[in-house]
Amino acid sequence: MTHDPSSFSRQVEITNALGLHLRTAAKFEESARRFRADVRVLFNGCEYNGKSIMSLLTMAAEKGAILTIEAKGDDARDAVEALAELVIAKFHEIDEELGAEESAP
Amino acid sequence: MKLLDFVASEAILVDLEAAGKEEAIREIVASLCQAGRLNVADQESVSRAILNREQLGSTGIGQGVAVPHTRHPTVDRLVATVALSRGGVEFAALDNEPVYILFLLISPPNQPGDHLRALENISRHLKDERFVSFLRQAKTRENVVELLEEYDQAAL
Numbered sequence: 203m204t205h206d207p208s209s210f211s212r213q214v215e216i217t218n219a220l221g222l223h224l225r226t227a228a229k230f231e232e233s234a235r236r237f238r239a240d241v242r243v244l245f246n247g248c249e250y251n252g253k254s255i256m257s258l259l260t261m262a263a264e265k266g267a268i269l270t271i272e273a274k275g276d277d278a279r280d281a282v283e284a285l286a287e288l289v290i291a292k293f294h295e296i297d298e299e300l301g302a303e304e305s306a307p
Numbered sequence: 308m309k310l311l312d313f314v315a316s317e318a319i320l321v322d323l324e325a326a327g328k329e330e331a332i333r334e335i336v337a338s339l340c341q342a343g344r345l346n347v348a349d350q351e352s353v354s355r356a357i358l359n360r361e362q363l364g365s366t367g368i369g370q371g372v373a374v375p376h377t378r379h380p381t382v383d384r385l386v387a388t389v390a391l392s393r394g395g396v397e398f399a400a401l402d403n404e405p406v407y408i409l410f411l412l413i414s415p416p417n418q419p420g421d422h423l424r425a426l427e428n429i430s431r432h433l434k435d436e437r438f439v440s441f442l443r444q445a446k447t448r449e450n451v452v453e454l455l456e457e458y459d460q461a462a463l
Contacts (some may be wrong), residue, residue, distance in 0.1 A: 218417045224426060225364055228401065255368050255401070256434050262427035264420050298342060 208239075211272035218276045218292035221265050226293040227258040233288055236247065239275030239283065308424045309459040311452070312430065313412075316387040318342035319448045323396065323409075331396045332375050335411045345413070349381040353413060354436050365401025369408055371443075372433050374426065375410035385421050387412040389451060391443065407443055408433070431457055 215257040222230070227267060234241040234252040241252030245267060252271065263269060269289070273281040288294070318338045325331035336354045339345045345353060350394055356377040360366070367373040373396070394457040395405030410429050432438045438458055445451045 223419070223423060223424050224366055224368070224376070228364060228368070256370075256430045259368075259430035260434070262420075262423040264423055305457045 208278055209274045210282045212282050212286045213270050214289045215264055216263050216267045219265055219276045222263040227255050229293050231255045237281035238271045239273040239278040239281045241281055242272045244270040256276055308428055310455045311459055313385045313387045313425050315342055315344045315388045316452045319451050320390040321375040323390050324394040329354040335390045344386050353379055356422050365399040367406050369399035371407040373398045373409045378414045378416045380416055382413050382415050385414050385425055
């Protein structure tokens, strides 16, 4: 098997409570668009366009979802690393506690 | 999940009067109240919450579509509706184009999965150019409901 230096992929888990909702999908798309590489996300046997918010939203990826971020192109490695870091960093959002309203005394 | 599982058909608006974001959101929330899907007492609070969410980044996701939304404790299940604008609403959308189709969603605070599945459903349909074109041509509430029914059936 030959290794294609222009293709790179990495698995990452969604860890923010609200999952891949609109704001986080918008951040993902925005980051992906900074790279020339073609960016795909694999989830549940389907492939999604990492540069399209509409496509990302059709994943309905909840907390705990394992995504494979895959890129092809000369900056594929940088793209995958940056996007994986974004997911791991919970999209740099304040992670809203679910049901906080109910549990408040 | 089907579109008509969460879209309140009695609150659908096919000719929004508003031309601006705040007015459009208030008009749609008022329609949900009139349809009995929201407590009138929560109308201002829900509108505020949706407007605050827009401050974090526009929900105008491009191609003439916006999905203004919030999580709010006033609902115990997902409440949503559709509004169409003939002249377009200035929504500071990601592609800077006016918005003609709005799906407004109010989710209970503790059900992120349903919110994601509703977004999934809406985006899946909006990727279909024929659906978008038919929706924009709908002249009456009944036209919209028939279209949503037809696409809900097709998705089975």
